[in-house]
Every structure is written in structure tokens, then in C-alpha cells.
Amino acid sequence: MIFSGVQERTTTVGDRLELFEGLIRDSYKPAYGLAYRLTGNAAEAEDLVQESFVRAYRFFHRYDESLPFTSWLYRIMTNAHIDSIRRRGRLRTTSLEAAGNDGSTTWDLPDLDASPDRQMLVNALDEPVQKALLSMTPEFRTAVLLADVEGLAYEEVAEIMKTSVGTVRSRIHRGRKQIRRHLLKHAPQTYRSFCDEL
Amino acid sequence: MNCKSVQNRLSAYLDRELGGDELLQIRAHISTCRDCRAEADSLRALKCLLGGVSCPEPPEGLSDRLTANMMKLRHEEPRKTLRVSALMFASVTACSMLATLLIVNYGIGRHLNAPNSNGGQSGLGVASNANAEVLTTEPVGPVISVANFGPR
Numbered sequence: 001m002i003f004s005g006v007q008e009r010t011t012t013v014g015d016r017l018e019l020f021e022g023l024i025r026d027s028y029k030p031a032y033g034l035a036y037r038l039t040g041n042a043a044e045a046e047d048l049v050q051e052s053f054v055r056a057y058r059f060f061h062r063y064d065e066s067l068p069f070t071s072w073l074y075r076i077m078t079n080a081h082i083d084s085i086r087r088r089g090r091l092r093t094t095s096l097e098a099a100g101n102d103g104s105t106t107w108d109l110p111d112l113d114a115s116p117d118r119q120m121l122v123n124a125l126d127e128p129v130q131k132a133l134l135s136m137t138p139e140f141r142t143a144v145l146l147a148d149v150e151g152l153a154y155e156e157v158a159e160i161m162k163t164s165v166g167t168v169r170s171r172i173h174r175g176r177k178q179i180r181r182h183l184l185k186h187a188p189q190t191y192r193s194f195c196d197e198l
Numbered sequence: 199m200n201c202k203s204v205q206n207r208l209s210a211y212l213d214r215e216l217g218g219d220e221l222l223q224i225r226a227h228i229s230t231c232r233d234c235r236a237e238a239d240s241l242r243a244l245k246c247l248l249g250g251v252s253c254p255e256p257p258e259g260l261s262d263r264l265t266a267n268m269m270k271l272r273h274e275e276p277r278k279t280l281r282v283s284a285l286m287f288a289s290v291t292a293c294s295m296l297a298t299l300l301i302v303n304y305g306i307g308r309h310l311n312a313p314n315s316n317g318g319q320s321g322l323g324v325a326s327n328a329n330a331e332v333l334t335t336e337p338v339g340p341v342i343s344v345a346n347f348g349p350r
Contacts, residue, residue, distance in 0.1 A: 017268060024264045032260060033253025042257060049256075053264055057271055122250045129251055147213065148248035154215045165215075173209035180244050195243040 020057055027070050028053075030150070034074060037145050038081045040134045048084070052077040067159075074150070075160040078142045085138050121194040125187060132182035136175055143171035144179070199223045204234050208241050 031052065035045040055076045056063070063072050133141050139161070146157045147168075158168045183191040204227045210216050211224045228235045 013272060017272060020268050021265055024261060024268070028261050028264055029256055030253070032256035036254045042254075045254075046257065046260060046263075049260070050264065050267055054267065054271065057268055119250075122247060123252075125247060126251050129248065144248070148245060149251065149253065151249070154210070154213065169210050169215065172213070173206065176209055176241060176244055176248070179248070180240065183244075191247075194247060195240070198243050198246060 016057070016060060020053075020060075023056075023069055024053060027073055030070060031073055031077065034145060034150060035077060035081075037130070037133060037149060038077070038138070038141065040130055048077060048081060051080050051084075055080060071152075071156060071160055074146065075162070078138075078146075078160060081142070082138045118194065118197045121190060121197060124190050125183065125194060128183055128187040128190075129179065131186070132179040135182065136178055140171050140175040140178065143168055144175040147172050148176075199227055201227075201231060201234055204228065204231070205237050208234075208238050209245075212238065212242055212245055 028049065031049050032045060035048040035052070036042065039045045039048055052073055056073055059076075063069070133145070136144070142161060143157055146152045146160060147154065152160070154165050154168045154172070157172075158165045161168065204224050207216060207220065207224055211221065216224065228238050
């Protein structure tokens with residue numbers, strides 16, 4: 001009787017580990033991509049991915065299998081990210097004016113007049129976009145990333161962020177306008193070149 | 199719909215998140231309003247940019263490190279089991295308390311129903327009868343106390 005109980009538990013734990021190995025293989029790349037966009041650097045992104053998978057493993061009994069695993073993982077990740085920012089008591093609100101002035105950050109934008117290719121412009125705008133994302137509140141950043149970078153529908157974003165579709169709609173709209181303002185202020189030529197390319 | 203209402207809905211419009219009348223109204227408005235059309239084009243360009251930024255590739259060996267980390271949790275008691283244990287503990291405690299209450303109640307009942315020196319009446323019976331008698335005559339003892347707690 002005792003043996004069968006232990007056997008049953010061992011099988012369950014073994015099954016769960018095996019299942020998780022598969023889930024990690026399938027989802028760690030997009031998970032890392034989102035984590036990187038949320039945190040803005042490789043070390044914090046890896047920590048966030050690790051933390052998210054550990055939470056997912058520990059609370060796997062709460063996973064509703066009717067949802068894609070990545071949606072659930074993103075929910076865990078965005079919560080973990082917001083928690084971590086609140087715990088540290090600081091928002092990653094980088095002063096846009098200070099960027100480069102304090103010597104810690106500089107944005108060397110390449111001269112793109114010679115090669116106005118759209119993908120090159122997108123690549124050139126990558127850092128300013130990331131900088132703009134980090135200047136936003138985590139709620140706005142998460143909504144914009146899930147909708148624009150991950151390509152999720154508003155309803156899915158609302159489900160992940162545990163909020164209403166109306167709130168998501170507002171966060172995405174205001175978030176995008178903040179990014180645009182940032183780009184027009186800090187990378188105006190490159191951004192206008194990109195717009196002209198379309 | 200005025201320009202402000204239209205512009206507040208432009209992101210949702212571009213994301214195909216609007217339907218029915220709202221969608222038609224915005225479409226009709228931007229076909230005639232130059233400012234709103236320019237705003238829609240600008241937001242469309244931004245959406246295109248955000249959709250085009252590449253997601254960085256994970257560092258070498260991340261998948262292995264994640265799997266190794268999972269393996270460390272192999273011997274960790276699953277949270278569900280802990281929750282079940284807590285539930286079982288709560289159930290057992292509740293059952294014990296209920297059983298104790300029943301036993302105590304049964305004991306008191308037996309004690310009260312036991313024949314006493316007052317001609318076989320129980321203690322409770324005496325009290326009830328006494329109160330009933332008091333109510334019909336003059337209020338004393340507990341009846342007075344109850345009356346005193348009432349609103350003045």
C-alpha cells in the first residue's frame with residue numbers, strides 16, 4: 001500500500017519533469033524574447049525565464065489545459081516581472097534626456113542615409129524602441145509587447161494580464177503613442193526615414 | 199464621431215479589434231478627415247515597426263540550464279500535495295472538534311437528565327419552570343438581567 005503510493009507519486013513527478021522538458025524545449029525561445037523585451041538585458045531576461053518556469057512547475061496543477069502553455073507562461077512571466085519591479089521599488093523609467101549624458105548609456109545610431117533599407121532601419125530603431133519600452137510602466141510595456149511583438153489579440157492580452165479588454169485597448173494605444181513620442185524625440189531622422197519607406 | 203473619439207480608437211481599429219458600427223464610422227471618418235488619416239498612417243507605421251523588431255536569440259545553453267533547474271525541483275514536494283495536506287489537517291481538526299462537542303453535549307445532557315434529589319426533575323427543568331413561574335409573578339434573577347439589556 002505504502003509502496004504503491006510512493007510509486008504513484010514518483011511516476012507523477014517523473015511524468016511532470018518529462019512533460020516540462022518538452023514544454024521548455026518548445027517555449028523557451030519566445031519566452032526569452034519576451035523576457036528580454038520586458039527587462040532590456042540578457043542577465044535579467046534569463047533570471048526572469050528561470051523564475052517563470054520554476055513558478056510554472058510549482059503551480060502546474062493550476063494550469064488550464066484549454067489555454068496554450070505559452071499564454072499561461074506569459075501570464076506568469078508578466079506577473080513575475082511586475083512583482084520584481086515593485087519589490088525593487090523602482091520603475092525602469094530611464095530619463096530620456098539623461099540618456100548619454102551620464103556616460104552610462106549612449107545610442108550611436110548609424111548613418112542610414114546611404115542605405116535606406118527598411119530592415120536596416122528597423123534594426124537601427126531596435127535600441128531606441130527598447131529604450132522607449134523601458135521608459136514605460138510595466139503594465140503599458142507588457143500590453144504593447146504582447147500585442148505588437150507577440151501578435152496576440154486584445155482578448156488574449158486581457159486574459160494574460162487579468163484585466164479587461166477596454167483597459168488593454170487603452171494601454172496599447174497610449175503605450176504606442178509614448179513610443180512614437182520617444183522615437184520622434186530621440187531618433188527622429190531614422191524614424192522618419194522608416195515611415196517614408198512604407 | 200468626432201476626431202478625438204476616432205483618434206482614441208485608431209489603435210484598436212488598426213489591430214482589427216473593432217466591429218460593427220464603430221468600424222464603419224471610423225472608416226468613413228478617416229476617408230474624409232485628413233488629420234485623422236495622417237494619424238492612422240502614423241500609428242500604422244509604428245505598429246509595423248514594433249511588429250518587425252526581432253526578438254533576441256537566447257544565450258547558448260539556456261535550454262539545458264532551464265532543464266537542469268527543473269531537475270533540482272525533482273524532490274520538492276508539489277504545492278498541490280501541501281495544499282491537500284493542509285486541507286486534510288483542517289478536516290481532521292474540524293471532525294475532532296465536532297466529536298468533542300458532541301461528547302460534551304451528550305455528557306451534559308446525561309448529567310442534566312439524571313434523576314436528582316428534587317423529585318426526579320432535571321436541573322434544566324427546574325430552571326425553566328422557575329423562570330416560567332417568575333414571569334407570571336415577579337421578575338427576579340436572570341429575567342431581570344435580560345430586561346435590563348433592552349433598549350431604554
